[in-house]
Amino acid sequence: MSTVDVYVHAATRQNTRHAYASAIRHFEIEWGGLLPASPDTVAQYLASHANSLAISTLRQRLAALAEWHREHGFADPTKAPVVRKVMRGVQSLHPAVQKRAEPLQIVQLARIDDCLTEAVGRARAAGDRAEALRHLRDRALFLLGFWRGFRGDELSRLRVEHIRVVPEEGMECFLPRTKTDRHLQGQTFRVPQLTRMCPVSAYLDWVQAADLQGGPVFRRVDRWGNVGDDALNVDSLLPLLRRVLVASDVDAAELYSTHSLRRGFASWANANGWDLKTLMEHVGWKSAQSAIRYIDRDDPFNQQRIERALGT
Template sequence: MSKIDHYLHAGTRNNTRIAYQSAIRQYEIEWGGFLPATSENIAQYLVDHAEKLAINTLRQRLAALAQWHIDQGFPDPTKTPLIKKVLRGIQREHPVQEKQAKPFQLEQLEKVDHWLNQAITTANASGDRASELRYTRNRALLLLGFWRGFRGDELTRLQVEYIEATPGQGMSFFLPHTKGDRQNKGVTFKAPALKQFCPVAAYTAWKELAALESGPVFRSVNRWGQIGDQGLHMDSLIPLLRTIFKDAGVAGSNDYSAHSLRRGFANWATGNGWDLKTLMEYVGWKSVQSAMRYVDAADPFARHRVESSLSAPATPDALKIENKFEPS
């Protein structure tokens, strides 16, 4: 690979590259499309998948096909009026309500943290190093994920050499690449040390127990207590969290995802007086629209607002109207 190819390869996020490769393979091999494609062929592809795939998935497939044509020096067939109109028609005929991750609440965090602490103590007392490592890792993963509001992929990409932790004060994380960092400058996040459910203490305990000096923070632990060299894969994060929640006795554990920690923190913060600007700066959201997707209203059904209006005392004007219709 030449240096030009190397930097071209580095210019695209790995997850995006994998998704695009999968989309091209699905179009060409599984569906039987031809490349380069015509806009009519792309339109037929969209029609054939209109009832099977979500609109966002179709848009991702179009982005992959567009990039392939651009990379190969062909005209982009996905930007024609035909494709735009077909896509708009599919969205109108097959509307899908966006699914959001169920927020993980502070009460549940307390329950799981208590269970993990007990599990760590039990494993240590019985000399079960593999279990002690696993539970200690899981506690650090849970508390960092919640109090930092990290995305799942950010959690799996944390590196020991980019973290500075000061017990009793706080910790900082440097992420060379994040979703919102379009300039690829890297972003530094901070998290405080807390009197309870402390992410700093949990991270320090895991780092010391696992004797981590560099490389990925969160790694696999096998049955013999051996720690893997590679970081946890994003695809394993959701099953891992759901297993933790289930074992700790959290109801509906399968309803949660990696985004549940991020959304749970956002709801906790707004419920405790954080204004939207402060929350956006802390979590790293660039737009209000992105932030609002994670924040639930304090009174989602407007029940308290409606009931307070119904229970309000009648005004003098209202009493006059009532008296007008009373028999004399």
């Protein structure tokens, strides 16, 4: 790979590269499409999968095809009128209700914190280093993910050398790139030290117990208590999260995802009077529309508001 190729490669997020590569394989190998593709071929591809793939997946496939054609110097067939019309038709004939993860409530977070803290104590008393480390890691992941409103991929990309703890105040987490960081300038997220359910103390407990001097924060722990060198794969976070929810007796664990931490914090902050600007700055949202999508109000049907107006 040439020096230029290295920098071109670095300009695209790893998750995006993997998703685009998978989309191209699906188009070429599984469906049998030829590259470069004509607009009619792309339109046929969309029509062939209109019943089986979600609208969001089809959009991702189009983005991958567009990127492939641009990279290889061909005209982008996804911009053709026939492709746009077919896509609008798919959306019209196959409307889909957007699925949203259940937000994690503060009472549930407190229960998880208690359960994991007790589990650490039991594991240490039994001399089980591996179990103690896993519970410490999971506690740090939940508390940091909730109070900072991190996405799953952001949690998996945190590195020890990019975190600075400010005693009695909190800590700063630097991410070289985020989903909304279009100019690749990196972003620093501040995490408060709290009197209970503290993300800072949970992070320090995990890092010190695992003796992490640098590299990824969240890693695999094997049965013998050895801590891996690589970061937890973002795809492994969902089963980990649901496993902890089940162990903490949280109902309907299958309704939660890694976005539940982010949505849970946004809803908690909104219910506690945070203005939208402060919430956006804390979590890192660039648009109000993005922030509002994550907020669940206490009275979503406006029942209480209307009943008060009726005087009942």
